[in-house]
Amino acid sequence: MTQSPESDSRTDTLRQSIRAAGLRVTVPRVAVLEALQDNPHSSAEKVTDKVRPVLKGTSSQAVYGILAALTGAGLVRRFDPAGSPALFECRVGDNHHHLVCIRCGAIKDVDCVIGAAPCLTPSDASGFAVFAAEVTFNGLCRECQDFSTPEHID
Ligand SMILES: [Zn+2]
Ligand SMILES: [Zn+2]
Structure with a gap:
Protein backbone atom coordinates (compact mmCIF):
# COMPACT_ATOMS: atom_id res chain seq x y z
CA MET A 1 0.00 0.00 0.00
CA THR A 2 1.45 3.38 -0.97
CA GLN A 3 0.71 6.52 0.97
CA SER A 4 1.74 10.11 0.30
CA PRO A 5 4.46 11.47 2.63
CA GLU A 6 1.96 14.02 3.89
CA SER A 7 -0.52 11.45 5.17
CA ASP A 8 2.36 9.48 6.70
CA SER A 9 3.41 12.46 8.80
CA ARG A 10 -0.20 13.08 9.83
CA THR A 11 -0.48 9.47 10.93
CA ASP A 12 2.77 9.86 12.89
CA THR A 13 1.44 12.96 14.64
CA LEU A 14 -1.79 11.16 15.53
CA ARG A 15 0.11 8.14 16.81
CA GLN A 16 2.20 10.43 19.03
CA SER A 17 -0.84 12.20 20.44
CA ILE A 18 -2.56 8.88 21.18
CA ARG A 19 0.56 7.68 22.99
CA ALA A 20 0.92 11.01 24.83
CA ALA A 21 -2.66 10.65 26.06
CA GLY A 22 -1.72 7.33 27.64
CA LEU A 23 -3.55 5.08 25.18
CA ARG A 24 -2.18 2.19 23.17
CA VAL A 25 -1.79 3.10 19.49
CA THR A 26 -4.04 0.91 17.33
CA VAL A 27 -5.00 1.10 13.66
CA PRO A 28 -8.71 1.68 14.47
CA ARG A 29 -7.91 4.55 16.88
CA VAL A 30 -5.71 6.27 14.29
CA ALA A 31 -8.33 5.74 11.57
CA VAL A 32 -11.10 7.20 13.76
CA LEU A 33 -9.02 10.30 14.59
CA GLU A 34 -8.18 10.79 10.91
CA ALA A 35 -11.85 10.54 9.97
CA LEU A 36 -12.74 13.13 12.63
CA GLN A 37 -10.03 15.53 11.47
CA ASP A 38 -11.51 15.42 7.98
CA ASN A 39 -15.13 15.52 9.18
CA PRO A 40 -15.51 17.53 12.38
CA HIS A 41 -18.82 17.22 14.29
CA SER A 42 -19.51 13.67 13.07
CA SER A 43 -21.78 11.13 14.70
CA ALA A 44 -20.45 7.64 15.50
CA GLU A 45 -22.51 6.45 12.53
CA LYS A 46 -20.83 8.87 10.14
CA VAL A 47 -17.35 8.06 11.47
CA THR A 48 -18.14 4.37 10.91
CA ASP A 49 -18.98 5.07 7.26
CA LYS A 50 -15.70 6.96 6.85
CA VAL A 51 -13.46 4.32 8.42
CA ARG A 52 -15.15 1.29 6.84
CA PRO A 53 -12.89 1.30 3.73
CA VAL A 54 -9.85 1.08 6.06
CA LEU A 55 -11.33 -1.07 8.84
CA LYS A 56 -13.19 -3.76 6.99
CA GLY A 57 -16.14 -5.19 8.88
CA THR A 58 -16.04 -2.67 11.71
CA SER A 59 -19.33 -1.95 13.50
CA SER A 60 -20.71 1.34 14.74
CA GLN A 61 -20.60 -0.15 18.28
CA ALA A 62 -16.85 -0.72 17.89
CA VAL A 63 -16.38 2.83 16.60
CA TYR A 64 -18.53 4.17 19.43
CA GLY A 65 -16.25 2.38 21.92
CA ILE A 66 -13.17 3.91 20.30
CA LEU A 67 -14.76 7.37 20.37
CA ALA A 68 -15.57 6.93 24.07
CA ALA A 69 -11.95 5.95 24.84
CA LEU A 70 -10.59 8.88 22.83
CA THR A 71 -13.04 11.26 24.53
CA GLY A 72 -12.03 9.92 27.94
CA ALA A 73 -8.37 10.51 27.09
CA GLY A 74 -9.09 14.11 26.07
CA LEU A 75 -8.25 13.61 22.38
CA VAL A 76 -11.82 13.99 21.20
CA ARG A 77 -14.62 16.23 22.34
CA ARG A 78 -18.19 15.00 22.49
CA PHE A 79 -20.98 17.42 21.83
CA ASP A 80 -24.70 16.67 22.27
CA PRO A 81 -26.95 19.00 20.31
CA ALA A 82 -30.66 18.74 21.18
CA GLY A 83 -32.50 16.22 19.03
CA SER A 84 -29.35 14.86 17.36
CA PRO A 85 -27.07 11.92 18.11
CA ALA A 86 -23.82 12.72 19.96
CA LEU A 87 -21.26 14.38 17.70
CA PHE A 88 -17.49 14.16 17.99
CA GLU A 89 -14.62 16.41 16.95
CA CYS A 90 -10.84 16.67 17.36
CA ARG A 91 -10.83 20.33 18.33
CA VAL A 92 -10.33 20.01 22.09
ZN1 LIG B 1 -29.90 25.17 8.15
ZN1 LIG C 1 -16.67 22.24 17.35
Whole structure:
Protein backbone atom coordinates (compact mmCIF):
# COMPACT_ATOMS: atom_id res chain seq x y z
CA MET A 1 0.00 0.00 0.00
CA THR A 2 1.45 3.38 -0.97
CA GLN A 3 0.71 6.52 0.97
CA SER A 4 1.74 10.11 0.30
CA PRO A 5 4.46 11.47 2.63
CA GLU A 6 1.96 14.02 3.89
CA SER A 7 -0.52 11.45 5.17
CA ASP A 8 2.36 9.48 6.70
CA SER A 9 3.41 12.46 8.80
CA ARG A 10 -0.20 13.08 9.83
CA THR A 11 -0.48 9.47 10.93
CA ASP A 12 2.77 9.86 12.89
CA THR A 13 1.44 12.96 14.64
CA LEU A 14 -1.79 11.16 15.53
CA ARG A 15 0.11 8.14 16.81
CA GLN A 16 2.20 10.43 19.03
CA SER A 17 -0.84 12.20 20.44
CA ILE A 18 -2.56 8.88 21.18
CA ARG A 19 0.56 7.68 22.99
CA ALA A 20 0.92 11.01 24.83
CA ALA A 21 -2.66 10.65 26.06
CA GLY A 22 -1.72 7.33 27.64
CA LEU A 23 -3.55 5.08 25.18
CA ARG A 24 -2.18 2.19 23.17
CA VAL A 25 -1.79 3.10 19.49
CA THR A 26 -4.04 0.91 17.33
CA VAL A 27 -5.00 1.10 13.66
CA PRO A 28 -8.71 1.68 14.47
CA ARG A 29 -7.91 4.55 16.88
CA VAL A 30 -5.71 6.27 14.29
CA ALA A 31 -8.33 5.74 11.57
CA VAL A 32 -11.10 7.20 13.76
CA LEU A 33 -9.02 10.30 14.59
CA GLU A 34 -8.18 10.79 10.91
CA ALA A 35 -11.85 10.54 9.97
CA LEU A 36 -12.74 13.13 12.63
CA GLN A 37 -10.03 15.53 11.47
CA ASP A 38 -11.51 15.42 7.98
CA ASN A 39 -15.13 15.52 9.18
CA PRO A 40 -15.51 17.53 12.38
CA HIS A 41 -18.82 17.22 14.29
CA SER A 42 -19.51 13.67 13.07
CA SER A 43 -21.78 11.13 14.70
CA ALA A 44 -20.45 7.64 15.50
CA GLU A 45 -22.51 6.45 12.53
CA LYS A 46 -20.83 8.87 10.14
CA VAL A 47 -17.35 8.06 11.47
CA THR A 48 -18.14 4.37 10.91
CA ASP A 49 -18.98 5.07 7.26
CA LYS A 50 -15.70 6.96 6.85
CA VAL A 51 -13.46 4.32 8.42
CA ARG A 52 -15.15 1.29 6.84
CA PRO A 53 -12.89 1.30 3.73
CA VAL A 54 -9.85 1.08 6.06
CA LEU A 55 -11.33 -1.07 8.84
CA LYS A 56 -13.19 -3.76 6.99
CA GLY A 57 -16.14 -5.19 8.88
CA THR A 58 -16.04 -2.67 11.71
CA SER A 59 -19.33 -1.95 13.50
CA SER A 60 -20.71 1.34 14.74
CA GLN A 61 -20.60 -0.15 18.28
CA ALA A 62 -16.85 -0.72 17.89
CA VAL A 63 -16.38 2.83 16.60
CA TYR A 64 -18.53 4.17 19.43
CA GLY A 65 -16.25 2.38 21.92
CA ILE A 66 -13.17 3.91 20.30
CA LEU A 67 -14.76 7.37 20.37
CA ALA A 68 -15.57 6.93 24.07
CA ALA A 69 -11.95 5.95 24.84
CA LEU A 70 -10.59 8.88 22.83
CA THR A 71 -13.04 11.26 24.53
CA GLY A 72 -12.03 9.92 27.94
CA ALA A 73 -8.37 10.51 27.09
CA GLY A 74 -9.09 14.11 26.07
CA LEU A 75 -8.25 13.61 22.38
CA VAL A 76 -11.82 13.99 21.20
CA ARG A 77 -14.62 16.23 22.34
CA ARG A 78 -18.19 15.00 22.49
CA PHE A 79 -20.98 17.42 21.83
CA ASP A 80 -24.70 16.67 22.27
CA PRO A 81 -26.95 19.00 20.31
CA ALA A 82 -30.66 18.74 21.18
CA GLY A 83 -32.50 16.22 19.03
CA SER A 84 -29.35 14.86 17.36
CA PRO A 85 -27.07 11.92 18.11
CA ALA A 86 -23.82 12.72 19.96
CA LEU A 87 -21.26 14.38 17.70
CA PHE A 88 -17.49 14.16 17.99
CA GLU A 89 -14.62 16.41 16.95
CA CYS A 90 -10.84 16.67 17.36
CA ARG A 91 -10.83 20.33 18.33
CA VAL A 92 -10.33 20.01 22.09
CA GLY A 93 -9.12 22.13 24.97
CA ASP A 94 -10.10 25.55 23.64
CA ASN A 95 -13.59 25.79 25.16
CA HIS A 96 -15.16 26.73 21.83
CA HIS A 97 -18.91 26.82 21.34
CA HIS A 98 -21.31 25.79 18.61
CA LEU A 99 -23.92 27.37 16.39
CA VAL A 100 -26.53 24.77 15.43
CA CYS A 101 -29.18 25.12 12.74
CA ILE A 102 -32.39 23.63 14.13
CA ARG A 103 -33.67 22.96 10.63
CA CYS A 104 -30.84 21.29 8.66
CA GLY A 105 -28.42 20.46 11.49
CA ALA A 106 -25.55 22.57 10.09
CA ILE A 107 -22.93 23.22 12.78
CA LYS A 108 -20.30 25.93 13.02
CA ASP A 109 -17.62 26.41 15.63
CA VAL A 110 -17.67 29.65 17.60
CA ASP A 111 -14.53 30.79 19.34
CA CYS A 112 -14.63 31.56 23.04
CA VAL A 113 -17.25 34.27 23.49
CA ILE A 114 -15.53 36.63 25.92
CA GLY A 115 -11.86 36.34 26.78
CA ALA A 116 -10.38 33.08 28.06
CA ALA A 117 -12.23 29.96 29.25
CA PRO A 118 -14.80 29.65 30.78
CA CYS A 119 -15.67 32.95 28.99
CA LEU A 120 -19.05 33.04 30.68
CA THR A 121 -19.71 33.70 34.33
CA PRO A 122 -22.63 31.98 36.02
CA SER A 123 -24.91 34.35 37.94
CA ASP A 124 -24.26 32.08 40.94
CA ALA A 125 -21.37 29.56 40.79
CA SER A 126 -22.50 27.95 44.09
CA GLY A 127 -18.87 27.76 45.19
CA PHE A 128 -17.79 25.82 42.06
CA ALA A 129 -14.42 26.57 40.47
CA VAL A 130 -15.61 26.88 36.86
CA PHE A 131 -13.12 26.03 34.12
CA ALA A 132 -15.29 25.44 31.06
CA ALA A 133 -18.63 26.51 29.65
CA GLU A 134 -20.37 24.80 26.79
CA VAL A 135 -22.79 26.97 24.87
CA THR A 136 -25.02 25.89 22.01
CA PHE A 137 -26.51 28.72 19.99
CA ASN A 138 -29.63 27.32 18.30
CA GLY A 139 -30.98 29.09 15.25
CA LEU A 140 -31.40 28.96 11.48
CA CYS A 141 -28.39 28.95 9.16
CA ARG A 142 -28.26 31.39 6.26
CA GLU A 143 -29.66 28.87 3.75
CA CYS A 144 -32.53 27.89 6.04
CA GLN A 145 -33.42 31.54 6.68
CA ASP A 146 -33.78 32.03 2.92
CA PHE A 147 -35.86 28.87 2.73
CA SER A 148 -38.17 30.12 5.51
CA THR A 149 -39.50 33.09 3.54
CA PRO A 150 -43.32 32.91 3.44
CA GLU A 151 -43.72 31.32 -0.02
CA HIS A 152 -41.63 28.34 1.11
CA ILE A 153 -43.41 27.53 4.36
CA ASP A 154 -45.06 24.13 4.19
ZN1 LIG B 1 -29.90 25.17 8.15
ZN1 LIG C 1 -16.67 22.24 17.35
